Structure formats: C-alpha cells, structure tokens
Amino acid sequence: xxxxxxxxxxxxxxxxxxxxxxxxxxxxxxxxxxxxxxxxxxxxxxxxxxxxxxxxxxxxxxxxxxxxxxxxxxxxxxxxxxxxxxxxxxxxxxxxxxxxxxxxxxxxxxxxxxx
Amino acid sequence: xxxxxxxxxxxxxxxxxxxxxxxxxxxxxxxxxxxxxxxxxxxxxxxxxxxxxxxxxxxxxxxxxxxxxxxxxxxxxxxxxxxxxxxxxxxxxxxxxxxxxxxxxxxxxxx
Numbered sequence: 001x002x003x004x005x006x007x008x009x010x011x012x013x014x015x016x017x018x019x020x021x022x023x024x025x026x027x028x029x030x031x032x033x034x035x036x037x038x039x040x041x042x043x044x045x046x047x048x049x050x051x052x053x054x055x056x057x058x059x060x061x062x063x064x065x066x067x068x069x070x071x072x073x074x075x076x077x078x079x080x081x082x083x084x085x086x087x088x089x090x091x092x093x094x095x096x097x098x099x100x101x102x103x104x105x106x107x108x109x110x111x112x113x114x115x
Numbered sequence: 116x117x118x119x120x121x122x123x124x125x126x127x128x129x130x131x132x133x134x135x136x137x138x139x140x141x142x143x144x145x146x147x148x149x150x151x152x153x154x155x156x157x158x159x160x161x162x163x164x165x166x167x168x169x170x171x172x173x174x175x176x177x178x179x180x181x182x183x184x185x186x187x188x189x190x191x192x193x194x195x196x197x198x199x200x201x202x203x204x205x206x207x208x209x210x211x212x213x214x215x216x217x218x219x220x221x222x223x224x225x226x
Contacts, residue, residue, distance in 0.1 A: 004157070009202055033213060041152075041201055041218070041219045041221070042216070042219070043158070043203065043212040043216040043219075045208075045214065045215075045217070048212050048213045049211075055212050056212050056213050058213075071206035075132050090157050090158075091159070097207075097211050097212050097213075098207040098208065098211055098212060098213050098214045099145055099146060099207030101146070101165060102161045103148075103160045103163070104158075104160070104214060106157025106158050106159070107157050108155070108156055108158070108159055109155075110194065
C-alpha cells in the first residue's frame with residue numbers, strides 16, 4: 001500500500017488553464033508539504049501544513065492555493081497556469097515537522113507541463 | 116538565508132570505483148539528511164546525522180557530519196550500477212518547519 005500517493009502522475013495543459021493535484025498519505029502523519037523540483041532537479045519547499053493549518057508559504061505566487069481538508073490530504077490548485085510552472089511537484093509528509101531524526105516521505109511526483 | 120551547496124553536480128564513474136559527494140554550508144544545521152532519488156520517483160531517505168563528527172555506515176555508503184555541523188559528506192566504496200541516481204543533502208530550516216535541499220549530485224555508474 002502506497003504511503004504517499006499523488007494524482008495525476010502526468011499533467012499536460014495549456015497556458016491559462018486551472019488545474020489541481022491531489023495528495024494523500026496513509027502514514028498517520030500530522031505534517032504535509034508541497035515541494036517543486038525544477039528542470040535542474042532543485043527541490044524547493046512551497047507549502048507546509050501541520051494539522052490542516054498552513055505553516056509555510058514560501059513566496060509562492062497566489063495563483064497556487066493549497067487546501068487540506070483533513071490531516072491525510074493536501075491538495076494543490078493552480079490558477080492561470082504559466083509556462084514557468086512546468087516542473088515536478090512532490091507531496092511529502094512527516095510526523096512533527098522537519099529536523100532532528102524525522103523522516104519525510106515523498107510521493108512519486110506530478111510532472112506538470114504547461115504548453 | 117540557509118543554503119546547502121553540493122559538489123560535484125555530476126559524477127560519471129566505472130563500477131568498482133570509489134567516490135565522495137560533498138554538502139557544505141556557511142550555516143550551522145541541527146541535523147543533515149541524505150536522500151536518494153531515482154528517475155520518476157520521489158526522494159527516499161538514506162540517513163540522518165545529528166551529532167557533529169558523527170559517522171554512519173550503510174553497507175558501502177559512509178556518511179559523515181562535520182564537527183561544526185556545517186557540512187557533510189557521502190562516500191561510496193566500490194560503486195555499483197544500482198547506486199546510480201540523484202543524491203540530495205537536506206537540512207531543516209531554522210524553524211524546523213521544512214527541509215532545505217542542496218542542488219543534488221547526479222551519479223552514473225556504468226558496468
């Protein structure tokens with residue numbers, strides 16, 4: 001059974017469209033994240049949620065809106081998609097945030113291509 | 116701003132060779148982690164180091180945390196094709212709310 005799952009795995013869309021990516025974790029963790037990995041493989045935090053509350057919003061354009069309906073789900077909605085949004089988006093989860101010996105578990109990623 | 120610099124960015128070696136990947140920062144980190152990412156997958160944790168000077172071994176992989184907790188290294192002995200992948204070092208931000216990643220080292224081991 002997959003620990004952190006994301007759908008869809010691939011997303012190809014036109015500039016200006018709105019799209020959503022879904023994430024679910026079955027590990028019972030209280031913290032979930034969205035990371036963006038660019039074409040050079042650099043992984044950067046976008047959002048962090050703890051117990052459904054937003055903890056981090058790392059200077060992400062407000063076209064990106066995360067939503068956490070419960071502790072096991074963190075979805076990402078993107079409005080008015082731009083070419084520069086093309087990247088791989090990873091969802092992750094952990095118990096109790098980052099640091100120490102806490103492990104972050106990553107989903108398989110969603111490959112977004114904006115044409 | 117906390118930054119993690121990794122080197123080298125790319126490494127292409129033959130099976131059986133040894134290699135070392137470095138992760139450096141001007142900031143002190145409470146801990147550092149190494150993740151490995153295979154194509155089409157998310158990163159998977161290899162190890163966490165928390166004590167300055169700490170050395171951890173995972174089969175042919177040896178991880179070291181610098182005494183000042185500003186750097187770490189990953190040494191692979193007798194590399195195998197199965198070691199091919201993207202190696203990422205990461206550390207918690209000051210608030211402990213997310214990980215900061217290095218830009219990664221892409222390792223290719225050919226037989």
